[in-house]
Amino acid sequence: MDVQDAVAEGNSVASAEDNGDGKRDGQRKFTMGPNDSLEGKLVYDGHVHVDGRAEGEFKVTGNLDIAQGATARISIEAANVTVKGQVEGAVTARDKLTLAKNARLSGDIVVRRLQIEDGASLNGHVRMGDIEQNPSGG
Amino acid sequence: MSRIRPAAKVRSTEPPANGSDGDHSSVVLGPRDRLVGSLYIEGDLRVVGTVDGELEVTGSVEIDDGGSVTGPVTARDRLVVGRAGSLKGDVRVARLVVQDGATFSGKVSMGQAAVAPPKAVTPVIEPEPIKAPEAIKAPEAIKPPEPAKPPQPVKSTQAAKPQPTRAPQTKGKRR
Numbered sequence: 412m413d414v415q416d417a418v419a420e421g422n423s424v425a426s427a428e429d430n431g432d433g434k435r436d437g438q439r440k441f442t443m444g445p446n447d448s449l450e451g452k453l454v455y456d457g458h459v460h461v462d463g464r465a466e467g468e469f470k471v472t473g474n475l476d477i478a479q480g481a482t483a484r485i486s487i488e489a490a491n492v493t494v495k496g497q498v499e500g501a502v503t504a505r506d507k508l509t510l511a512k513n514a515r516l517s518g519d520i521v522v523r524r525l526q527i528e529d530g531a532s533l534n535g536h537v538r539m540g541d542i543e544q545n546p547s548g549g
Numbered sequence: 550m551s552r553i554r555p556a557a558k559v560r561s562t563e564p565p566a567n568g569s570d571g572d573h574s575s576v577v578l579g580p581r582d583r584l585v586g587s588l589y590i591e592g593d594l595r596v597v598g599t600v601d602g603e604l605e606v607t608g609s610v611e612i613d614d615g616g617s618v619t620g621p622v623t624a625r626d627r628l629v630v631g632r633a634g635s636l637k638g639d640v641r642v643a644r645l646v647v648q649d650g651a652t653f654s655g656k657v658s659m660g661q662a663a664v665a666p667p668k669a670v671t672p673v674i675e676p677e678p679i680k681a682p683e684a685i686k687a688p689e690a691i692k693p694p695e696p697a698k699p700p701q702p703v704k705s706t707q708a709a710k711p712q713p714t715r716a717p718q719t720k721g722k723r724r
Binding site for chain 1: 627644645646647648649650651652653654655656657658659660
């Protein structure tokens with residue numbers, strides 16, 4: 412499932428491989444900067460760091476973080492999801508979802524583990540437990 | 550107006566947190582305590598035991614150390630589900646903390662707006678607005694005139710013509 416089918420504005424995707432730290436714990440990393448934006452569907456084998464603006468659907472085999480100041484209207488599926496910015500959309504964390512103290516999340520979430528720090532804001536339905544795995548991942 | 554008397558039952562090893570200083574109560578449901586029903590507290594609540602029911606608290610709620618709550622929770626300040634706490638129910642809170650390891654399922658409504666309407670505090674009874682009499686419409690009495698009876702057997706050919714109804718006029722014509 413090494414598919415990357417992102418529809419991006421500007422040259423945000425160009426920064427994907429060289430901007431981030433490339434490989435971390437053996438996984439590739441897709442890094443967006445604060446001025447980048449991405450609209451569409453992204454299926455990525457590795458970690459994703461979202462800054463700037465994102466809209467659409469992200470399916471990630473590794474971890475996904477939403478930086479502080481970032482705004483995302485996306486549905487997310489990833490192993491670990493960390494939100495420090497603002498997210499509107501459904502979130503599935505196969506392992507853990509963390510909402511940092513300035514996070515704002517509006518949407519239904521399905522997680523195995525959940526951590527919400529004081530100051531974070533959440534509106535939506537929480538379901539906790541085992542996530543049914545999608546064998547193909549896409 | 551707490552509906553339980555915590556002092557009577559709570560025999561936990563928790564720090565002696567139960568008590569009330571006038572307006573503010575502090576209640577601990579210890580590990581061997583159990584509440585089935587609904588509880589309203591003007592103050593803070595710490596649940597280390599089991600609650601099956603509805604909680605509403607003007608201060609903070611903390612569920613931890615094996616504490617388990619099944620039912621809706623409203624906390625006008627803060628709700629903390631500790632790493633060894635479990636909560637299954639919809640929550641309305643101003644602030645929410647969920648520690649890693651906690652179990653939590655339910656709908657979350659957050660922010661001051663979500664907890665704004667004080668449910669258990671002196672319900673404001675508004676008088677029902679009395680409707681002005683003119684607002685009540687008279688029943689519609691005018692029904693469309695029924696098509697008078699099924700067609701009658703007609704006497705003659707004349708009757709078939711539509712006769713203009715000018716009964717009063719015929720008087721004046723022929724003196």
